[in-house]
Amino acid sequence: MRNIFKLALTDYFYEWQMSSCFVLALAAVLAPMMILFALKFGIIGSMVEQLIEDPRNREIKPVGSGHYNSEWFNSVREKPEVAFIIPRTRSLAATMQLKSNASTRIIPAELIPTAEKEPLFYKDISIPTGLHQIVLSESAAHKLKVAVGDQVDGSLNRRHDNQKERVHIKLTVVGITHLAAFARDGAFVPLDLIIATEDFLDGRAVPALGWQGDLPLESERSFPGFRLYANTIDDVAALRDGLVASGIEARTRAADIDIVQTMEKRLNAVFWFVAVIGLTGFSFSLGANLWANVDRKKKELSVLRLVGFRTSDIIWFPVLQALLTGILGWALASLIYLAVETSINRMLITQVDEDNPVCRLLPLHFEVALIFTVGAAVLAAALGGYRAAKIQPSDGLREI
Amino acid sequence: MTRMAEGIEFRLTVPSLQISLGEKIALIGHSGCGKSTLLDILAMILQPTSAGAFRFRPEKEAPPIDVVKAWSQNDLNFMGDLRKHRIGYVMQTGGLLPYLTVRDNINLSRQLLGMPDDGTVEELAKNLDIARHLNKHPDLLSTGERQRVAIGRALAHHPSIVIADEPTASLDPIAARKIMALFIALAEELNITVIIASHDWKHIKQLGLRRLAHRTTQNSAGTVTETKVTG
Numbered sequence: 001m002r003n004i005f006k007l008a009l010t011d012y013f014y015e016w017q018m019s020s021c022f023v024l025a026l027a028a029v030l031a032p033m034m035i036l037f038a039l040k041f042g043i044i045g046s047m048v049e050q051l052i053e054d055p056r057n058r059e060i061k062p063v064g065s066g067h068y069n070s071e072w073f074n075s076v077r078e079k080p081e082v083a084f085i086i087p088r089t090r091s092l093a094a095t096m097q098l099k100s101n102a103s104t105r106i107i108p109a110e111l112i113p114t115a116e117k118e119p120l121f122y123k124d125i126s127i128p129t130g131l132h133q134i135v136l137s138e139s140a141a142h143k144l145k146v147a148v149g150d151q152v153d154g155s156l157n158r159r160h161d162n163q164k165e166r167v168h169i170k171l172t173v174v175g176i177t178h179l180a181a182f183a184r185d186g187a188f189v190p191l192d193l194i195i196a197t198e199d200f201l202d203g204r205a206v207p208a209l210g211w212q213g214d215l216p217l218e219s220e221r222s223f224p225g226f227r228l229y230a231n232t233i234d235d236v237a238a239l240r241d242g243l244v245a246s247g248i249e250a251r252t253r254a255a256d257i258d259i260v261q262t263m264e265k266r267l268n269a270v271f272w273f274v275a276v277i278g279l280t281g282f283s284f285s286l287g288a289n290l291w292a293n294v295d296r297k298k299k300e301l302s303v304l305r306l307v308g309f310r311t312s313d314i315i316w317f318p319v320l321q322a323l324l325t326g327i328l329g330w331a332l333a334s335l336i337y338l339a340v341e342t343s344i345n346r347m348l349i350t351q352v353d354e355d356n357p358v359c360r361l362l363p364l365h366f367e368v369a370l371i372f373t374v375g376a377a378v379l380a381a382a383l384g385g386y387r388a389a390k391i392q393p394s395d396g397l398r399e400i
Numbered sequence: 401m402t403r404m405a406e407g408i409e410f411r412l413t414v415p416s417l418q419i420s421l422g423e424k425i426a427l428i429g430h431s432g433c434g435k436s437t438l439l440d441i442l443a444m445i446l447q448p449t450s451a452g453a454f455r456f457r458p459e460k461e462a463p464p465i466d467v468v469k470a471w472s473q474n475d476l477n478f479m480g481d482l483r484k485h486r487i488g489y490v491m492q493t494g495g496l497l498p499y500l501t502v503r504d505n506i507n508l509s510r511q512l513l514g515m516p517d518d519g520t521v522e523e524l525a526k527n528l529d530i531a532r533h534l535n536k537h538p539d540l541l542s543t544g545e546r547q548r549v550a551i552g553r554a555l556a557h558h559p560s561i562v563i564a565d566e567p568t569a570s571l572d573p574i575a576a577r578k579i580m581a582l583f584i585a586l587a588e589e590l591n592i593t594v595i596i597a598s599h600d601w602k603h604i605k606q607l608g609l610r611r612l613a614h615r616t617t618q619n620s621a622g623t624v625t626e627t628k629v630t631g
Contacts, residue, residue: 003511003512007497007499007500010499010500010504011497011499014498014499014537015499299495300497300498303491303495303496303497304497305445305476305480306443306445306483306489306495307483307484307489307508307509307512307553308480308481308482308483308484308485308509308512309480309484309512310477310480310481311476311477311480389476
């Protein structure tokens with residue numbers, strides 16, 4: 001065994017020009033495959049995924065207003081397709097004037113109820129809790145000239161018993177959302193605060209905030225609307241159909257979803273089409289090269305057979321060389337790929353954010369490429385070697 | 401033993417052949433008469449179409465080995481092991497491995513057998529007058545020098561038998577005679593059985609080899625050539 005290892009290596013490096021050709025030929029086919037896959041992974045993978053992941057595509061909006069009680073919310077919350085649901089109060093009663101010390105402007109902001117798992121927030125935004133925390137939309141924060149941690153003053157006014165009444169509430173900004181989450185002036189607030197707002201505007205008292213007024217509602221509260229998000233865009237249609245079946249008319253961005261899904265399917269199909277053709281070509285070129293190499297060495301393998309090397313040794317000889325070709329070819333292809341990746345991403349870096357480069361591969365992809373290459377190489381060489389080992393030693397000797 | 405190549409056009413029959421240990425045998429005949437075929441069968445690198453008996457006794461006291469049985473089991477490794485230990489083979493065209501130096505080529509069988517580096521290779525190279533080429537690759541050597549290396553490789557592991565197929569056919573007559581004489585002398589010195597095929601009896605007559613008798617006949621239709629070897 002050690003002998004055949006040594007012989008195979010000696011031959012491989014003695015014939016370094018031929019060996020380099022095999023390595024180059026392999027890398028020449030493998031590197032473009034890797035680049036193609038990296039582009040598909042980078043562009044289709046990230047960009048389409050972003051579109052798919054866009055929470056607004058997963059939203060289901062009720063049309064008109066209804067009467068939804070906590071029992072209904074609990075039943076919807078338990079559905080497996082539901083990622084997030086929270087009650088909405090009347091939109092007219094969900095507005096608050098915001099003011100900060102840094103700005104002279106008073107902003108009327110839409111209040112949006114929020115809770116844990118808020119789908120419009122990025123991970124780094126904290127969820128407001130209690131009655132004194134809010135998350136501002138980017139445009140509201142900009143107009144108020146506040147940053148995270150600053151205080152703003154919220155105020156509400158109503159006509160109650162023929163008198164103008166105004167209350168103030170101190171609010172801490174715990175987060176500012178990206179523009180994409182909410183484009184207008186808005187504030188994400190805990191449900192309790194929005195209920196308190198509605199109660200006050202309806203003339204009732206809010207004891208928790210020391211606001212005077214009529215006695216609180218005795219009967220169970222029902223909400224006119226809700227914010228509902230499905231787990232994935234694939235769940236949207238089913239969820240909406242379920243609502244419609246129970247008499248709730250709802251709107252979704254079905255058309256947009258359809259476009260995204262169709263696009264993803266087509267781009268995937270195109271990629272796999274190219275990839276299968278490429279991989280087939282790659283396998284054949286690799287196999288043909290190594291097979292031809294075994295044929296070329298038939299005489300030398302016969303000599304080894306003649307001096308008494310065993311069948312397994314004769315097979316190992318080309319297999320070892322193919323293994324080397326596979327590993328070196330893969331390494332060269334990886335280097336070529338990394339160089340191309342760097343320049344592609346540098347060229348397009350202004351158009352993509354740094355977390356989602358256009359061209360990228362995970363370490364796993366490199367491993368898969370190595371395993372596939374070495375596997376195909378060894379298989380081709382082993383078949384060739386087996387064929388060479390099976391022939392009578394004298395057959396190869398008389399050639400030339 | 402019968403060997404048929406491409407149907408029935410060629411037939412080599414060996415009704416009986418006995419070669420003793422240490423004997424030096426010459427197989428003389430023009431090309432195409434079946435010399436190489438017989439040598440390949442004797443070297444166990446070619447399987448005859450049918451075989452009655454083929455026994456190989458590698459040493460004086462050793463029990464004979466039934467080669468026909470190994471063939472019937474298609475045990476290439478068994479015969480490979482036998483060749484590795486017992487047989488040296490000199491090919492018409494050297495058959496050297498281009499990627500090994502002369503030293504490693506001569507040493508190939510020894511290394512395969514795990515034999516020690518005891519100066520045998522250098523000694524052989526000196527006797528064959530190729531000591532100065534030991535560290536070169538075969539492509540830098542002349543044809544005659546390559547044949548000397550091939551002879552060295554066939555002898556280096558002290559086999560029982562060395563089989564040589566026209567070892568000097570590609571050389572000029574003077575060099576051929578010189579190398580053949582050297583080869584026989586070395587084999588004699590090492591007490592190795594030698595079987596040489598050649599088309600030129602003149603060259604090797606005076607080296608004291610036993611010539612095998614053979615007769616080539618053709619059937620009336622001319623479709624079958626039959627060579628019969630006995631000895």
